[in-house]
Amino acid sequence: MAVTVKTPAVKTEALDVARIRADFPILAQTVRGKPLVYLDNAATSQKPRQVIDAMSRVFEEHNANIHRGVYEFSERTTAAFEEARAKVARFINAPSEREVIFVRNATEALNLVAYAWGRDNIKRGDRIVTTVLEHHSDFVPWQQLATEVGAEIAVVDIDDNGRLRRDQLSAELRKGAKLLAITHTSNGLGTVNPVKEIAAEARAAGATVLVDVAQAVPHTPVDVQDLGADFVAFSGHKMLAPPGSGGLWGRAEILEKMRPFLYGGDMISRVTVKLTEWNELPWKFEAGTSSYVDAIALGAAVDYLSDVGVAKIHAHELSLVAYLLPRLQEIPGVTVYGPKDLESRVGVVSFNIEGIHPHDVATIFDREGVCVRAGHHCNQPLMTRLGVPATTRASMYLYNTTDDMDALVRAVHAAKKVFGI
Amino acid sequence: MDDMYRDYILDHYKNPRNFGELEGATHTYHDSNPLCGDEMTMQLKIDDGHVDDVHFTGKGCAISQASASILTEEVKGKTLEEVKAIDRDHVLANLGIPISPARIKCALLGLKALKGAAWGLTAWPGEEVKT
Ligand SMILES: Cc1ncc(COP(=O)(O)O)c(C=O)c1O
Numbered sequence: 001m002a003v004t005v006k007t008p009a010v011k012t013e014a015l016d017v018a019r020i021r022a023d024f025p026i027l028a029q030t031v032r033g034k035p036l037v038y039l040d041n042a043a044t045s046q047k048p049r050q051v052i053d054a055m056s057r058v059f060e061e062h063n064a065n066i067h068r069g070v071y072e073f074s075e076r077t078t079a080a081f082e083e084a085r086a087k088v089a090r091f092i093n094a095p096s097e098r099e100v101i102f103v104r105n106a107t108e109a110l111n112l113v114a115y116a117w118g119r120d121n122i123k124r125g126d127r128i129v130t131t132v133l134e135h136h137s138d139f140v141p142w143q144q145l146a147t148e149v150g151a152e153i154a155v156v157d158i159d160d161n162g163r164l165r166r167d168q169l170s171a172e173l174r175k176g177a178k179l180l181a182i183t184h185t186s187n188g189l190g191t192v193n194p195v196k197e198i199a200a201e202a203r204a205a206g207a208t209v210l211v212d213v214a215q216a217v218p219h220t221p222v223d224v225q226d227l228g229a230d231f232v233a234f235s236g237h238k239m240l241a242p243p244g245s246g247g248l249w250g251r252a253e254i255l256e257k258m259r260p261f262l263y264g265g266d267m268i269s270r271v272t273v274k275l276t277e278w279n280e281l282p283w284k285f286e287a288g289t290s291s292y293v294d295a296i297a298l299g300a301a302v303d304y305l306s307d308v309g310v311a312k313i314h315a316h317e318l319s320l321v322a323y324l325l326p327r328l329q330e331i332p333g334v335t336v337y338g339p340k341d342l343e344s345r346v347g348v349v350s351f352n353i354e355g356i357h358p359h360d361v362a363t364i365f366d367r368e369g370v371c372v373r374a375g376h377h378c379n380q381p382l383m384t385r386l387g388v389p390a391t392t393r394a395s396m397y398l399y400n401t402t403d404d405m406d407a408l409v410r411a412v413h414a415a416k417k418v419f420g421i
Numbered sequence: 422m423d424d425m426y427r428d429y430i431l432d433h434y435k436n437p438r439n440f441g442e443l444e445g446a447t448h449t450y451h452d453s454n455p456l457c458g459d460e461m462t463m464q465l466k467i468d469d470g471h472v473d474d475v476h477f478t479g480k481g482c483a484i485s486q487a488s489a490s491i492l493t494e495e496v497k498g499k500t501l502e503e504v505k506a507i508d509r510d511h512v513l514a515n516l517g518i519p520i521s522p523a524r525i526k527c528a529l530l531g532l533k534a535l536k537g538a539a540w541g542l543t544a545w546p547g548e549e550v551k552t
């Protein structure tokens with residue numbers, strides 16, 4: 001099939017990938033004697049020296065628990081933690097730092113909303129609209145909530161190019177919806193949904209709008225005010241920060257009315273044996289000792305991404321997709337799932353090789369030093385929709401090169417050779 | 422790693438032995454590995470305490486399919502008690518290739534289905550589907 005390769009929508013000067021790569025110590029590693037070709041960025045990203053150093057600095061220079069001690073180290077660590085919050089707020093253009101809650105990952109952010117908002121706002125007979133593109137962490141919490149309270153859940157389909165069925169989505173919203181839970185960017189196919197347009201439509205229909213931006217924030221500029229959502233959730237580890245860092249952004253007026261998610265230290269303002277008063281935003285939702293070193297490192301990751309420029313990163317990824325797609329699709333037996341053009345997408349390419357299970361593909365790729373994900377990508381409803389048990393997924397980031405794409409194509413040929421196809 | 426996809430493994434994958442529905446099966450067990458989407462059904466025809474015939478059906482990776490195929494060749498003629506006693510180390514040794522931790526489940530799916538059939542299970546203990 002011929003691919004229309006348009007130039008990326010965002011015209012920017014190219015990234016200095018060689019300089020970027022020098023910041024990532026792991027990229028100097030070899031796998032079985034071959035250079036590391038890391039193409040599993042949708043699962044987690046690698047970390048630059050700047051982020052690793054930010055973590056070491058806390059431990060080596062001023063580690064102490066936050067929001068507690070009155071001594072200098074505690075104050076310094078607390079200041080670094082709150083400064084990281086300010087950086088994250090600026091990065092997603094949140095109107096206020098009070099609306100940025102540090103969590104461990106997107107999954108925790110989504111569950112926070114499902115418990116602290118969902119259980120009080122979704123009632124028997126209410127409708128939740130979501131999509132077949134959701135990661136399990138933006139699907140299972142709503143499915144379970146719906147089952148628990150007797151709400152109805154509508155799952156909007158995609159078309160054969162992996163694009164959301166807008167007609168179906170509009171029809172579902174017209175039937176009435178209390179919540180729209182939608183992913184900004186599909187981790188399985190790389191599709192970017194027109195979320196701004198959809199959020200406006202959903203809010204006009206009376207729905208609260210939650211957007212899973214876990215695959216968006218690392219790869220495309222995200223401005224929560226422009227997006228028009230009520231909640232967004234993301235994970236730090238997919239955007240150069242360590243696992244254990246992540247964020248929930250929500251509109252203050254909604255967060256204010258919500259009950260806490262977890263109870264304990266730090267989230268209270270006053271406790272008597274009879275009653276407890278909650279701390280103010282955002283700490284009301286940050287019970288217990290936060291993963292403060294991870295959060296501080298997320299601040300460093302956001303600095304790094306801002307310095308490079310997220311729009312540039314997106315354009316770079318699209319140039320890699322433009323390079324890869326025709327080369328991959330001309331190989332007999334290769335089927336690419338999802339969008340086959342450069343419109344509204346990120347650097348995720350899902351495919352299968354006829355006659356070879358994705359797990360065998362990934363095992364053989366590993367021998368070539370190529371790390372990809374094989375499986376259902378926590379997207380079982382999507383796999384069912386595509387009619388496959390699993391796919392092989394290559395996902396790119398700022399440090400990947402056309403050499404990496406060539407290695408991937410060579411690995412496809414190697415797999416076919418092993419299987420005699 | 423280099424010798425994971427040996428010729429006999431690929432041969433069992435492409436030409437699975439004892440593959441297909443078994444007429445007159447007395448014991449059947451189906452299992453799956455949701456992680457990879459592998460599916461596996463083992464069917465036994467037990468006659469007088471012996472495996473008179475065994476078949477499997479399934480789809481999945483080369484490792485799971487080859488492992489099941491090799492297993493069916495081995496158990497024909499064995500007593501039901503002998504089948505019940507086959508353990509994972511035996512299956513892995515019989516497979517004869519290095520299996521990375523990530524692929525162990527694939528290599529053992531056939532054994533799991535075989536045991537389920539031999540013991541007459543309808544669901545694996547602890548994996549009963551909640552409704
Ligand atoms: C779109 C999307 N949402 C949510 C998640 C969950 O992220 P985490 O496992 O970090 O909570 C992922 C991770 O793969 C994802 O891709």
